[in-house]
Amino acid sequence: MDNNIAENSKNDLQKIVIIGGVAAGPKITAKLLRSNFACQIDLYTEEDMISYSSCGLPYFIEGLIEDPQRLIVRRPEQFEEKGAKIHLNKRCTKIIPEEKKVLIQDTKSGIIKEVFYDKLAITTGARPIIPPIENVHLKNIFTLRKLQDGINIKNKIKEKETKKAVIIGGGYIGIEILEAFYKNDLEVFMIEQNPHILPIFDPEISDMIKESIVDISNGKVHIITDDSVVSFEGKDKVERVITSKGQIIDTDLVVxxxxxxxxxxIAKDAGIELGFKNAIRVNNRMQTNIKDIYAAGDCIENFHLVSKNYCWIPLGSSANKEGRCAAINISGQYDAFPGVLGSAVTRYDGLTMSLTGLTETDAKKYGFEVITSTMTKKDKAGYMPDAENITIKLVVDKRLRKILGAQAFGSGDADKRVNTVASAIMADQTIDEFLHLDMTYAPPFSTAVDPLLSAALVINNQIFKS
Ligand SMILES: Cc1cc2nc3c(=O)[nH]c(=O)nc-3n(C[C@H](O)[C@H](O)[C@H](O)COP(=O)(O)OP(=O)(O)OC[C@H]3O[C@@H](n4cnc5c(N)ncnc54)[C@H](O)[C@@H]3O)c2cc1C
Structure with missing residues (x-):
């Protein structure tokens, strides 16, 4: 370590140190720069780029976006012009709250420096789990999280000899990669160890989604559930995947x-309290249990607004809101982030899948008296040439009559319906209030009774009957 070198000298400005630079960190920086708060901001990231959209990576791999630079939201210079200092290739190795300092290591030279802060924001995010599969370090086995991961995967699929791919895991990122590979004409095997892909949906909805994906993929996509990968084979690069049920799948790459x-x-080592799934526990002002240390983004635990329990739902949408909230509180103003519904959306070749709040499975786990309705209807007037099917499942508490969640999928506008339910949940609406919602209607956009309201009416009738 450089002997007692304090990178920032004492002056009147509040010294704000931010660790991590993809979504939450840059959000805090941008919001602080827009405020009147007199501060010196130093953002440290172990990467060589900041402020990019990981969410856009599947579409870059697919080829919808040619240049990866387009995924960059703001460049370091844009922050520096406004007075923030962006330190690339610098990893925070230790937080020492008693002395209000962090240790920052240059990832190239290895040199460690001390950096003092008045307020610290931890926005270190999350990293992919790499299961202990035999030969997991063979070439052409990837994860997708960082910009460079996307570039590496795209380079591989662009090679002429790349024809087959295996994706391990059937979550939403797996589905987005599946779409990218399918659209690049690869034959793809998705292997999911659970009985259903997309476990954030109820099982019967996941199964309908799986069937739809396979149906529209012209025999190029194979989804294997209830099986897991036990080893990779190949000389120096992966050539085969072996599953626990003895399937042998030839492949050119694996994600x-x-x-x-x-x-x-680093938060845990500093005595910061962790919560669900070892994510950092914060209050609704993004404050950790240690004074003047804040956290936001994928590294923090969430509070679920329906279950009223802690959870961990790492999403870019939340990371931005939490970053904004952290910045407001860091600057001495007041803001409170209430929590999350876990609202999410993804797509596969024209099929949209979306959900908010609790699924039936989760609602039952949390002790709600659950009533549901699932229906498939046209998303627009049936006579319109572009009318498409949409399946909606509404989850309601029978006793309280409160809406708990919704799942929707189909070629039609599924997320529009789910976002409507998210608003209703935030407004704590009962199903009786909800079914009077004055939704828009014209044949190219909806049906006279929107499919969402039809689902609500069915539930209302069931409640009255019982
Ligand atoms: C392929 C993909 C698709 C996605 N699609 C969506 C989507 O459609 N919608 C959605 O809402 N979300 C989506 N997400 C999730 C979203 O990208 C994340 O929620 C978001 O990036 C979280 O931002 P963050 O800043 O909290 O953390 P991260 O993005 O994880 O960034 C944290 C940064 O901190 C750095 N860091 C970690 N430790 C240190 C340290 N000790 N010192 C210095 N730097 C450190 C990391 O290297 C990283 O650069 C997607 C994610 C992926 C990977």
Whole structure:
């Protein structure tokens, strides 16, 4: 370590140190720069780029976006012009709250420096889980999280000899990669160890989605559930995948997409309290249990607004809201982030899948008296040439009559319906209030009674009957 070198000298400005630079960190920086708060911001990231859209990576791999630079939201220079200092290739190795300092290591030279802060924001995000599969370090086995991961995968699929791929994990990132590979004309095997893909949906909805994906994929996509990969084979690069049920699948590349874990180790070592799945526990102002240390984004635990329990739902949408909230509180103002519904959406070749709140499975786990209705209807007037099917499942508590969640999928506008339900849940509406919602209607956009309201009416009738 450089002997007692304090990178930032004492002056009147509040010293704000931010660790991590993809979504939450840059959001805090941008919001602070827009405020009147007199501060010096230093953002440290172990990467060589900041502020990019990981969410856009599947579409870059697919080829919808040619240049990866287009995924960059703001460049370091854009922050520096406004007075923030962006330190690339710098990893925070330790937080020492008693002395209000962090240790920052240059990832190239290895040199460690001390950096003092008045307020610290931890936005270290999450990283992919790499299961202990035999030969997992063979070439052409990838994960997808960072910009460079996307570039590496795209380079591989662009090679002429790349014809077959295996995706391990059937979560939403797995589905987005599946779409990208399918659209690049690869034959793809998705292997999911659970009985259903997309476990964030109820099983019967996941199964309908799986069937639809396979149906529209012209025999190029194979989804294997209830089986797991036990080893990879190949000389120096992966050539085969072996499953626990003895299937042998030839492949040119593998993407492991089995989930992520929070980067919370440096916080834990500093005595910061962790919560669900070892994500950092914060209050609704994004404050950790240690004074003047805030956290936001994928590294923090969430509070679920329906179950009223802690959970961990790492999403870019939340990371941005949490970052904004952290910045407001860091600057001495007041803001409170209430929690999340876990609203999410993804797609596969024209099929949209979306959900908010609790599924039936989760609602039952949390002790709600659940009533549901599932219906498939046209998303627009049936006579319109572009009318498409949409399946909606509404989950309601029978006793309280409160809407708990919704899942929707289909070629039609599924997310529009789910977002409507998200608003209703946030407004704590009962099903009786909800079915009077004055939704828009014209034949090219909806049906006279929107499919969502039809689902609500069915539930209402069931409640009255029982
Ligand atoms: C392929 C893909 C698709 C996605 N699609 C969606 C989507 O459609 N919708 C959605 O809402 N979300 C989506 N997400 C999730 C979204 O990208 C994340 O929620 C978001 O990036 C979280 O931002 P973050 O800043 O909290 O953390 P991260 O994005 O994880 O960034 C954390 C940064 O901190 C750095 N870091 C970690 N530890 C240290 C350290 N000790 N010192 C210095 N730097 C450190 C990391 O290297 C990283 O650069 C997707 C994610 C992926 C991978």
């Amino acid at each position: 492991i997409a089995v989930g992520v874990i929070p980067n919370s180790e």
